[in-house]
Amino acid sequence: MTPATPAPSPNLALNQLVDERRARGESLVHLAFGEARLPLLPQLGERLAAGAAHTAYGPVAGGPAVREAVAGYFTRRRLPTTADRVVVAPGSKPLLMALQLAVPGDVVLPSPAWNTYAPQARYAGKRVIGVPVPAECGGVPDPAALRTALRTARAAGADPRLLVLTLPDNPTGTLAPPALVRELAALAREEDLLIVADEIYRDIVHDPDRTPFLSPAEAAPERTVVTSGLSKTLGLGGWRIGVARFPEGDTGDRLRDGVLAAASELWSTLAGPMQHVAAYAYAEPPEVTARIRAAARLHGAVARSVHRIAVDAGATCRPPTAGFYVYPDFEPLRARLAARGITGSASLAAALLDDSGLVVLAGHLLGDDPHALRFKAATSLLYGDQEQQAAALAADDPTRLPHLAGQLDRIAAAFARLAA
Ligand SMILES: Cc1ncc(COP(=O)(O)O)c(C=O)c1O
Structure with missing residues (x-):
């Protein structure tokens, strides 16, 4: 029997579709790819060039300089870390x-x-055991639903051991509050689950003073691995710089050694010049911190604007507080949409594309109920070319810049068309 060919990741596939259709002259508003779209911070380019001489393979976990810098980054975030707990990788x-x-x-x-x-x-x-997120935020399962799902899964012969939490979340652009993280950490301990805390959006909280962040690695340090990277905060997705922080103790050692064994067979090490870049960025010099704050403000302004447009069109939507995503739910318009043959996330995304040239990621592609009328919109793709991105970063109100305002108007028209 020929095994089924796995499909490419839907966001990458949609990104390619957009490129092809744009090349044919179509005008599309692309909201289906989670790329930060920021101009390159010049100092990063300089570090990359300076790192070119690092041509050797080096240690699988990454060299001491970069691991020290990453350890410092976590330590400054209430997660005391030594370099031996850190692994860097190509993403x-x-x-x-x-x-x-x-x-x-x-x-x-x-x-x-x-x-x-x-x-x-x-x-x-x-x-995969999927558990619905609570009404208040995404990225974490609802605790009561998690208990039930674990019981049901075990009764059906599954062996749940790993709980993935995304803080802040892609796709909802929200952050689980500390009390919820504590509750889930306690539950993971009770149920003996390891936690993977994907914190790649941690430094893109729009208003950090009003959005407290608690890492599961603070609440359940012995069982939490944190992953992160520079793809989102510094817009370096294509440079492929990722990091992991492992817990102290036997469990942490076992996990780190298991990951290093896999890494040694899969990617060997993070490219030397990228380690040089990462060592600089994770030391968080003032220009890096300033860029990350400016980017977070921009992401917040545009995501809030798209959120408002969705709510004005009649959708419900959690207010975004981090990252560059919104996840509207057009359930309140179900009857009107059904009359036009739109009955789930696939037909909703198809209608937005066909009627308005809006490209979104349908909720079912993210493990959501296919009958729900939900999709993800990645708002960072609206920033335009490098020059426009720089203007957006510098603007007091980026949503009033002509190129951004024009695209926001198109989104408003597309959503209004759904509601008509
Ligand atoms: C939640 C989340 N985790 C991880 C990644 C992967 O990022 P990278 O491999 O570039 O570090 C992404 C990128 O879209 C993401 O959204």
């Missing part, structure tokens, strides 16, 4: 895959969740 995606390979048993995911966790679990031969 956090391979680190997440290696973790799934290193931990036996099945995986519990919030539903909806970033679209890569579930396919990775399947590659690792795991079952």
Whole structure:
């Protein structure tokens, strides 16, 4: 029997579709790819050039300089860390895959969740147990639903061992509050689950003074691995810089050694010049911190604007507080949409594309209920070309810049068309 060919990741596939259709002259508003779209901070380019001489493979976990810098980054975030707890890699995606390979048993995911966790679990031969997120935020399962799901899964022969939490969350652009993180950490301890805390959006909280962040690694230090990277905060997705922080103790040692074993067979090490860049960025010099804060403000302004547009069109939507995503729910318009043959996330996304040239990621591609009228809109793709991105970063109100305002108007018209 020929095995089924796995499909490419839907966000990457949609990104390619947009490129092809734009090349044919179509005008599309692309909201289906979670790329930060920021101009390159010049000092990063300088570090990359200066790092070119690092041509050797080096240690699988990364060299001492970069691991020290990453340890410092976590230590400054209330997570005391020594360099031996840190592994760097070409992106956090391979680190997440290696973790799934290193931990036996099945995986519990919030539903909806970033679209890569579930396919990775399947590659690792795991079952996926999806648990709905609470009404207040995404990125974490609702605790009561999690208890029930664990019981049901075990009764059906599954062996849930790993709980993935996304803080802040892609796709909802929200952050689980500390009390909820504490509750889930206690539950993970009770149920003997390891936690993977994907904190790649941690430094993109829009208003950090009003949005307290608690890492599961603070609440359940002995069982939490944190992953992160520079793809989102500094817009370096294509440079592929990811990091992982492992717990102290036997469990942490076992996990780190398992990930390093997988890494040694899969990617060997993070490219030397990228380690040089990462050592600089994770030391957090003032220009890096200033850029990250400016970017977070921009992401917040544009995400809030798209949120307002969705709510004005009649959708419900959690107010975004981090990252560059909104996740509207058009359930209040179900009757009107059904009259036009729109009955779930696939037909909703198709209608937005066909009627308005709006490209979004349908909720079912993120593990959500296919009958729900939900999708993810990545708002960072609206910033335009490098020159326009720089103007957006510098603007008091980026949503009033002509190129951004024009795209926001198109989104408003598209959503209004749904409601008509
Ligand atoms: C929640 C989440 N985790 C991880 C990643 C992967 O990032 P990278 O492999 O570039 O570090 C992404 C990128 O879209 C993401 O949204």
